[in-house]
Amino acid sequence: MSGPTIYDVAAAAGVATSTVSRAFSQPGRVSAATRDRIVAVAAELGYRPNPHARALLSGKHHTVAMVVSDIANPHYFEMIRGAEMRARVSEYTLLLVNAEESPRVEWEQIQRLSPAVDGFLLAASRLPDENLRQVAAQRPVVLMSRELPDLTSVVLDHVEGCHQVVSHLASLGHRDLVYLAGPRNSWMASTRWAALQRAAEQIGVGARRIGPFTPKVTQGGAAADAAVNARATAVVAHNDLLAIGVMQRLAQRGLRVPEDVSVVGFDNIFAADVCTPGLTTLGGAHTDLGRTAVELLLTAGSRAADDPPRVVLPTELVLRGSTGTVATA
């Protein structure tokens, strides 16, 4: 079952267990000669330190939990990947947790894992602010794609990004846009809407909101119908999944994209590049977002608790075929 312990190594090397322990955790505190011998013996025996035992005493688990609101959304893959890579560099383990869009599940998972991890990465958390603060009181927390004044966070620049989106549509002659909103408890959804409204106001175009919709392809049908009903010439969907669903439904109804309706998404998932027409979407460095989040979490201890960092990463509007000049009626 379990392999050799420091006792076995200590016995075989003719030293005390504490020396073996030091040889691994604080190599500087042991003479080079004994350290080499211990390491050699350990290797021969196939000794591996037991992370649990180590964590029990030290309180350091070398593990961070990443809680994702819906693991089925390709958008998170890049974030997960970036987080995983950064964690590995520091020899940290990434624990992946799926909240399935349920605040209750999310909360339970966090509570269960809390004593076993060094901190939490909360990606697009659906928890109310209140709960977020409670979690942060227990463990270091980094919010991803969500902001809260007293907590560390990493987000893409939605203000600037939404401005780019609206500006792009306006430059194509659209005087009006419809936002197909994301889930009600999604911070991103309300934030995007606010940013779109502001940008629309500044630029001088109209903005309406329809929804909320679950941001999945299958919801695109209903969203598209609602948009058509609202006589939209330009729709901005909460994310690429929804946007793709919208485009499918529009095609089904014989409406052309972008001639009849322009469509914009968010996230720039892989599928946005291969669908027809290609989806114009607001992308960003999601891998960096994951990377940065872990970075912030690992360095959380070495910062003042007040005024936590709130990183904002740049976005980029990726122009593809789904947006075009407005039809001259």
Place this chain on the structure above:
Amino acid sequence: MSGPTIYDVAAAAGVATSTVSRAFSQPGRVSAATRDRIVAVAAELGYRPNPHARALLSGKHHTVAMVVSDIANPHYFEMIRGAEMRARVSEYTLLLVNAEESPRVEWEQIQRLSPAVDGFLLAASRLPDENLRQVAAQRPVVLMSRELPDLTSVVLDHVEGCHQVVSHLASLGHRDLVYLAGPRNSWMASTRWAALQRAAEQIGVGARRIGPFTPKVTQGGAAADAAVNARATAVVAHNDLLAIGVMQRLAQRGLRVPEDVSVVGFDNIFAADVCTPGLTTLGGAHTDLGRTAVELLLTAGSRAADDPPRVVLPTELVLRGSTGTVATA
């Protein structure tokens, strides 16, 4: 830092620590009255069992590690999702590890995690058989998308699946196909090739192999050029990513799919449905694959060691626009 322990709960409830322990781990062995009292006190104190301490003694970590050869491949998402869901049902934690297509990284991660998990899910492992057996000697292992005689595994039925693919192409009039192979150290790649060859022989069409290629969109260009050079009328790509890359390159070179060349992929990733033309691909229940793998891992202890289960899940050929009748020359 750390919360209340069983000592705190025991003191507050006026019982021994072992009773508290039992109240949580074996509720049956404690009188209902005391159990209720303990649970109440624990809740009030905000007590949470420490998984590390628990694991240290019991040797049960309630954690399974899933090692994925390349987390960037959307194909794994469904598997991960299925695994995550099944693990959660049993209150197990899923530890996600990315091997980045590197056998060395994969091996190191496994060794590091070995003392801290109950078992490994190895998805499309790039490790040589030899190493796989070593891992299995330490911990329960379930192979995903890979088989090895003495180990438990879950795979899609590539034999039947490849037969469907070849049969489909043959029925469209193709007399010859080209397989764009996956990575050299991928078990899937060689297995698919073998299955394709066999099916081709049975059905009476020719089969050639080109490659290997890294199964990414970016490699599709080179793969497409090689296929064109080989005067292929039908290409079967190692996976959808590669297939999509191939289609992009073909379009760039002015070749039409499927009129000039038919293209088939594997995995049925989301993008296969939205690209143009839609990609004909061999899909399967990847979520079930993930689910089943965890299931097998959790029940590993209750089975005879010899003759481990080797589950084969059905595939389904998803017909889309990328395959068509062969051009009459």
Place this chain on the structure above:
DNA sequence: CTGAAAGCGCTAACAA
């Protein structure tokens, strides 16, 4: 620089 010994939080015999 190294050893002895205590103990992290919990579970598992063994008693009572």
Place this chain on the structure above:
DNA sequence: TTGTTAGCGCTTTCAG
């Protein structure tokens, strides 16, 4: 049914 008592494997004072 409940309490007592050893540890699980490791780190960490405190001596030497």
